[in-house]
Amino acid sequence: MKNFKLSAPTLLLLPAIVVLAAVIVLPLLFSFYSSFTPFRLTKPDTLWLFVGFRNYITALTSVDFWIAFGRTVLLLTIALNAEMLLGLGLAMLVNKATMGQRVLRTLMLFPMMFSPVLVGFQFKFMFNDNVGFVNNALQSLGITDRAIPWLIDGNLALFSIIVAEIWSSTSVFAILILAGLLAMPKDPVEAAHVDGCTPWQTFRYVTWPYLMPFAYIAMTIRSLDVARAYDIVKIMTDGGPAKRTELLWTLIGRTAYSDARMGLANAMAYIAILLSILFTVYFFRKLAAARQQIGAEW
């Protein structure tokens, strides 16, 4: 019986490891295996057939897949950058406010309380070509007299989805950057002012490096749930019109459940997982680097 006692941290971490292994790691291994089979839900026997990399080749040579892939990356790039800039702007605006800051901060949190499905629904309602707020407003203001088909035209639909995505996640950036602004020491800014820096120089070389770690935390959090866009797209357009807003995740869902081609869908899913893990590790590293940089100065 000696040496059988596990050390305290192992024991404490055990439940977490067991649950994550059972519900996430093992299923992923299983789906990794099934991505090498022509598994279809309707034909259970196909699970035991091994076809090597055929699913991956099918996925990687399919035009639909690459279009969805490119669109996903495009959407993420636009959305993350816009969220970052707007979040920074919003945080600065609120930080500058002399009164009612608490109320403003609470209001700023508002979109964070909306689940992606709700965000999707509310923008589906707002952008509805017939009864939506946006068209009603445009028509009442006399900017246009026809109904703009926000969710029916392919490009406009993608635009609407990006708007919804930005609306829902800008506050994550804003709130974290604001936390950074509030935690920042005042002396360096004053010193820069005395030394004759322009406001822009002060921001660029003094404030911004301090805010970097906070921005990267927001990026890391966001990259962990980039797949949230699935919910928004699903409810707003469901990949339509004519697949013009199809993202990786909606494509995977359609392949798996509508076409019942589980094997192929799992192969695609692995490519999607790889993509989000890359994002996460990238921002996690950036975070560590930015933290070290200011750690040296503080």
Place this chain on the structure above:
Amino acid sequence: MSSVTSHRLRRRLLKVGHVIGLFIAMAIICLPGFWIVLSSLRPTVEIMAKPPVWVPESLSLDAYRAMFSGVGQGGIPVWDYFRNSLIISITSTVIALMIGMSGGYAFARYRFKGKSAIFLGFMLTRAVPGIALSLPLFMIYARTGIIDTHFSMILTYVALNVPFTIWLIDGFFRQVPKDLAEAAQIDGCTRWQAFWQVEFPLAGPGIASAGIFAFLTSWNEYALASQITRSVNSKTLPVGLLDYTAEFTIDWRGMCALAVVMIVPALTLTFIIQKHLVSGLTFGAVKG
């Protein structure tokens, strides 16, 4: 002289610009939610009206009454969805908190081999998109016959919440000075007692906010729920809302009312934790 006045003018302009900017930003943030609430209260005729009616003439709670009286309009059993959501979210939150507390404590108080690797590994499990995870879970749950049950949803959400709960709780335990627990141990407490009587109460608010965060994740989750839940047995509110929107007769008022029902618990809970949430998340930013 003129430079002084121009300087003053510029400052005033900047100030006005700042207020206008703030106002526009806040309007954009609040407007969609406000519009949903308003639409759930006004008669359908007004929502559909052309040219649009901006100022509502009559407000009523009819939509809510219709929704909660038996099988609501459009055949959506809101009560069942509400109950499922509540059971699944609360149970999974409690379990995730217990697991998260033991894990977070281990990260905050012990040094061991491969600590940061394990931490990153935990976080990476969160990077798996819900829809990608839903494929194998769907197959496995269907095989074992636990698909479309509360149990399968709870199990899934516990796993979904554990990494983030550990991250948050780790941060909150770090904020509690180590000396306090050590002093308690010197005074004769066991480590177990020191934890429950000293460290736990101090980290309490933080843990509560981690719990609320986990609750919200479960409450709002859609991608997994949409595949693992199949019937009234276990369908949650987000899935119910999507079912509603996919119907042919579009009842905007009813959908808005359902959306309001979904947002109210989330709204209340987020208000409670807002302070702790930010401090928990940013704790690792500068003192990692």
